[in-house]
Amino acid sequence: MAKASLDIRYSSCGKAFLARRGVLLLCMLTLTLGHAALAASGEEEHTVELPASQDAASDSTSAAAAPENDDKALSKEELALKLANPTAPIMTIVNNFDYIAYDGDLDGASDQSAFRFVNQTVLPFKMGGNRTLFFRPAIPVLFSEPVPSGNGFRSVGTDLGDIGFDLSYGATEKSGFLWALGIAGTLPTAPASRVGKDLWGLGPEVILGYIQKWGLVGGVLSHQWDMGGSGQGEIDITSFNYFYGFQLGGGWQIAAGPTISYDHTRDSSNRWTVPLGIGLSRTQVLGGRPWKFQLQYWNYVEKPDAFGPEHQLRLSINPVVTAPWNEGK
Numbered sequence: 001m002a003k004a005s006l007d008i009r010y011s012s013c014g015k016a017f018l019a020r021r022g023v024l025l026l027c028m029l030t031l032t033l034g035h036a037a038l039a040a041s042g043e044e045e046h047t048v049e050l051p052a053s054q055d056a057a058s059d060s061t062s063a064a065a066a067p068e069n070d071d072k073a074l075s076k077e078e079l080a081l082k083l084a085n086p087t088a089p090i091m092t093i094v095n096n097f098d099y100i101a102y103d104g105d106l107d108g109a110s111d112q113s114a115f116r117f118v119n120q121t122v123l124p125f126k127m128g129g130n131r132t133l134f135f136r137p138a139i140p141v142l143f144s145e146p147v148p149s150g151n152g153f154r155s156v157g158t159d160l161g162d163i164g165f166d167l168s169y170g171a172t173e174k175s176g177f178l179w180a181l182g183i184a185g186t187l188p189t190a191p192a193s194r195v196g197k198d199l200w201g202l203g204p205e206v207i208l209g210y211i212q213k214w215g216l217v218g219g220v221l222s223h224q225w226d227m228g229g230s231g232q233g234e235i236d237i238t239s240f241n242y243f244y245g246f247q248l249g250g251g252w253q254i255a256a257g258p259t260i261s262y263d264h265t266r267d268s269s270n271r272w273t274v275p276l277g278i279g280l281s282r283t284q285v286l287g288g289r290p291w292k293f294q295l296q297y298w299n300y301v302e303k304p305d306a307f308g309p310e311h312q313l314r315l316s317i318n319p320v321v322t323a324p325w326n327e328g329k
Helices: 010-040 076-084
Strands: 047-049 073-075 091-103 113-128 131-149 152-156 163-172 177-187 201-212 215-226 236-249 252-256 259-263 272-286 289-302 308-321
Touching: 073 076, 076 215, 076 236, 076 252, 076 272, 076 289, 163 201, 177 215, 252 289, 272 308
Parallel strands: none
Antiparallel strands: 047 073, 091 113, 091 308, 113 131, 131 152, 131 163, 163 177, 177 201, 201 215, 215 236, 236 252, 236 259, 252 272, 259 272, 272 289, 289 308
């Protein structure tokens, strides 16, 4: 395929820059207003009790991994660590709002952007001891999504994307080592003619990490192959979701969790997608319920040549809720 023209249209670039700056300011304003609303609620305590079925850690979890106190009251620092730990048996409703700016060799690639909402509910099932079975479905809603076509790009309006999920079994050990083993998959729920492949995906997943009072680091490694479907393409992709969180005190963390991917179905110059991420999170209590607010920025240092993401902003608003099936466990 011949490379498309790389002419730079300054007026379009200026508009794109202003749009990106506007989204960043909107995210920062939303985070600030959320924090102000929480402060105005009169919550002045330094400890909080999780819902009864979310006792946040088993007796075998180390103090460095922020175990519950005898009265099940956790400081904001301990609570922030719990909500950052992917193997803590806490039910959380994760709401991610993503703005993505694109670039590439195709004509008009630098003018493209996307806005998505992803809801991922973390469903923990305690299995005894400090072991937990997790099911995490991720449901994406695409509000605007650029799709390359023969005449440039067309924008897809509000639509459902492919639903992803993982099912894993793991724990956090006394040493602070955390682990989980399971499977990851993709359901072909997106319209195949626009933003989906119409293929089923499935493969193994492993989670490894280390958590202490200073914070945590770790990653989720998975691989998926296509398992059938009516689509004509294929799925053969490796993903690594690295995460980190460093405690700042008072429920604040420097934290992020971007995902690196390697698509084996593409030619060698278009396989890697590599974002570097930085972010700030705040764990707070509203009406006695723990909430986590987070703002992240990802810069894609490696992406497909023709068309791929360049920058991404993610705003997350995640409340903790009660898992009634874990009552008394």
